[in-house]
């Protein structure tokens with residue numbers, strides 16, 4: 001997207017505002033699917049939690065994507081966006097058995113990640129095929145909070161418990177139609193991933209009725225120039241070849257599934273905020289913007305780096321700034337960052353704002369959540385209105401006994 005289009009959107013819809021470039025979502029989807037073009041049955045299930053706006057879901061549906069969901073509400077959003085239940089996989093962790101039953105009753109594929117529920121579900125519904133989430137105990141994540149395959153992780157059923165899964169299958173006569181891993185959110189190393197895949201292939205041989213193997217996600221995207229990113233093309237080539245060889249051994253053409261969130265939408269997103277104040281202290285120049293971690297929590301939550309550009313003055317002399325939000329506690333987007341000279345009223349553009357930004361936004365400090373705009377066919381389309389004060393109070397009850 002061009003800076004002039006972003007500025008026009010800031011002008012038309014006000015700041016702060018999230019903007020998503022549909023072209024980038026499409027090109028990322030196509031990049032991933034073409035990396036696996038040699039696999040006859042490829043299924044990409046977009047991870048809704050990254051960005052759950054129903055218009056974005058519809059865009060992905062039109063590309064042929066399925067959905068990966070982690071709550072019954074995400075399942076319902078998918079159905080609302082026009083997905084068929086069979087195009088949705090439900091991969092929750094720590095939810096109630098009732099929620100799993102509700103999703104299953106809607107017709108979506110359920111992925112179970114603990115032995116207790118596997119046994120209970122299998123006993124009650126032996127005719128409904130289930131996918132199991134396996135923990136291969138491979139550490140592939142960059143940040144301790146987002147690595148989910150290691151030994152202490154709450155996710156998945158340990159590979160050491162495969163005999164127990166098999167006993168449950170035998171006793172309940174249930175059918176396991178898929179196995180799944182999701183080893184963490186930042187796969188740097190193709191070799192580490194392929195190592196985890198080997199464990200999954202070995203595991204798969206224990207199950208006779210598989211239709212698919214789901215390799216989860218964890219594709220790394222660049223946050224700034226020079227960042228390491230997953231080489232999708234090389235990864236596709238190597239995993240495809242290995243997968244096809246495995247299918248021969250297994251004796252069936254299985255579906256190879258992925259569930260990328262960040263990879264599909266992170267770079268498509270731009271978050272625009274206006275500079276309220278430039279404040280020079282004895283040690284730092286602060287640029288205070290009209291937003292905070294209530295709208296973009298990733299830097300404060302897990303130290304994510306979002307590139308920030310001053311699109312109002314792109315040619316300006318680079319100076320060092322700390323970009324801070326308006327929340328009344330530490331609320332730092334960037335410390336000592338070189339940005340083109342900032343004046344009050346300028347529009348700053350936060351990059352990589354497609355994934356885990358709006359979906360993690362809150363009303364903290366009683367602030368309103370901003371609008372979302374989809375840039376599609378060279379036009380800006382409003383896909384979520386900004387909240388109003390009414391939204392903030394509509395579920396509150398002013399007691400008259402007080």
Ligand SMILES: *Cc1c(COP(=O)(O)O)cnc(C)c1O
Pocket residue numbers: 047049050068070091182184185186216217218219259260261262263355
């Ligand atoms: C969050 C999540 C994903 C998506 O991860 P990204 O890093 O955004 O690609 C995929 N699968 C499961 C089960 C998840 O919980």
